[in-house]
Amino acid sequence: MAGLDFKGSGEREKEDAGVVAHNTKLGVWLFLVYVLVYGGFIALAAFRPDVMKQPLILGINVAVVYGFTLIVSALAIALVYMKTCRK
Amino acid sequence: MIHQTSLMAIAIFLFFASTVIGISFYLGRKAKSASGYFAAGGGIHWAVNGVAFAGDYLSAASFLGICGMIAFFGYDGFLYSIGYLAGWIVALFIIAEPLKRxxxxxxxxxxxxxxxxxxxxxxxxxxxxxxxxxYLIPQMVGAGALVQPLLGFPHYVGVIIVGLIVTLIVTTAGMVSTTWVQFIKGGLLVILCTIITIMLLVRGISTAPTDANGKASYIAKRGVTTVELQSMGTVVEPDGAWIGKKDPVTGDMKPAPYVRIKNAAGVVSVWRKDVVKFKDGNPDVTTFSETQATYTVNGKKNVNGLPRGKGEGEADLKPVGYLSKLPNGEKETGSQTPWGFLSTMQKSEAILWANEKIKDAAGVETTVYYQKPTLGSDFMTPGSSPTFKKVREEKFFGKLDFLSLMLALFCGTASLPHILIRYYTVKDQASARKSTVVGIGVIGLFYVLTLFLGLGAMTSGALDVSDSNMSAPLLARSMSEFLFAVISAVAFTTVLGTVSGLIMAASGAVAHDLASNVFKFKLDDFQKVKVAKMAAVCVGILAIGLGILFSKMNVNFLVGWAFNIAASANLPALVMLLFWKRTTKQGITAAITVGMISSLAWILLSAQAYKDVYGWDPATAIVPFSQPAIVTIPLGFLVLVLVSLFTPKPKDLAAVEKAS
Structure with missing residues (x-):
């Protein structure tokens, strides 16, 4: 069963104020981008259900394609954040 | 529906449960300090923590509830998947790192x-x-609901088993063992769902589905003519609500669309009248479709006019759900690509089932489950379920419930205490970030699969009309008995993972926040862990009690409540603390208090609570819609800003940090 238990250093990490500010700003911008995409989906579902019915790619309608896009883009945008964050 | 007890499911579940308990005891010997108990010493690897996020988050409601909703109504269940996942963006970009810091x-x-x-x-x-x-109530209710059909025990036994196992896991090794339970369960759930989806695509869709043994599924009759119906027996004279119901708006009597037929043996069946109207002036055509009806007399349940059971002279609800029409008149599709599957669903017609309760003159209430042929173009877009149907109405007011729920799901994730504490189990902010990304990947994959699993269940000929929560396990049963046993055991383990996280969060709040910080008890590390363990036992007992008390409530609905309260109480405080320097302590306290009380009060005064909790007429509810987030989250922000502005500025931050 070795390796199942974890040992932490218990120390607080030291952080640079500039790095924190950069990462916070980056996070807020990416967050706003996702809010726009999510908001667009909600708005279409609530106010333009006719658009949601239209086939878009490979015979799949806008509702399904947009839904999958929201899930996949969450991962994509999270990876972008991870790669561009300063340490 | 009566489900056969699966010995294999019991064996697999016992194996899982004993494994996690074994690990807990092994790790328990090493988790003596407060840091070890509450936060696993901050030393959990980010990848393990990421999968554990998925184990924590993908609760019974996510897995059983969403798949069931998609199987019964189509796309609307997928809206929950989208909202639940989007919430992680708030967690990652706004909350994770500052919280860790x-x-x-x-x-x-x-x-x-x-x-x-x-x-x-x-x-x-x-x-x-x-x-x-x-959040605990729906998990415990879900555990009981699962154990009944799957393992063959009564509801309360399921609740007690889960309560005991989880309390044992949490009290032995705290966050370390909780993390491992969640890691194992999160990983297993996603792998299994992937396997079932692949098998589903390989199998393809047929208009005459078969079960795992190749036996043809039951196809309920449709298009029965008046003459054919009369030949089956005599018509039972309508009484009570079988005659009709008054329209609440116009006051006109609306005749009930049912005919009851008594056959030669005296068994009564219920048929639903379907009227087809022609636009070109031809007269309307009336046909009848088969229904399934249940009622209880003297405590005995009856199905389709016979006592409920599997024996001679007894009847049980039949499994349902298939596509009545495939594109181009095909009978079966053969193996399909994922996009081919979705596009086929959109161009097909499915037989969905709805239900209606009808009371006769003697006061006996019959639940009639009736067929509802629905086009793919309808059920593959938002608004096909009763929960979201108002989204298709013209009135803006009707759409508020939908908008409010989507907001609550978006904001709620990052405010759930059992998710937030997981950020303290990794060593630094970079690990917090990485584990969230892994979590988003695993959870996102799972939510993509929910659409396939739900639609697969809709077409598998295996659904239980009386219990949507069973859809995903029943889809597995339509493929193989072994798969059903494994998925049932994993579903049960799903409850263990989430409940242990919740009990951890609650015991931390009692021992660390209340006992040491609010009431200022002087506790050393050892005593703090002891208090936390006692709190865990108390919360465990409370959870068992609540699970038994609320056994009749809708699981998904309760989870929605928890998200609303979490978002309203915690999010304004978290966000403003991070982004507004003028925030004061009075502002934060007021925002949490007002957000929590207002959302709770709104929920308790909503139409849904009137109907489901008190059994009152929902039309008399005080608040205009059931989901409070769209009102109470902004209210929390407003209260925070106003109170902060009217209270003294916080001291210079640098001075505070220096002093600490």
């Missing part, structure tokens, strides 16, 4: 890091307890 064990720590205020600690601890309890 500022806190130690609980989310009250982080909120209070700049102020050292007892008011904040008290409000945050109470909000943690309230949200955890609200």
């Amino acid at each position: 500022m806190g130690r064990f609980t989310f009250a720590d982080a909120l209070d890091s700049k102020f050292n205020s007892r008011g904040i600690k008290l409000a945050a601890a109470i909000s943690t307890l309230v949200v955890s309890c609200f």
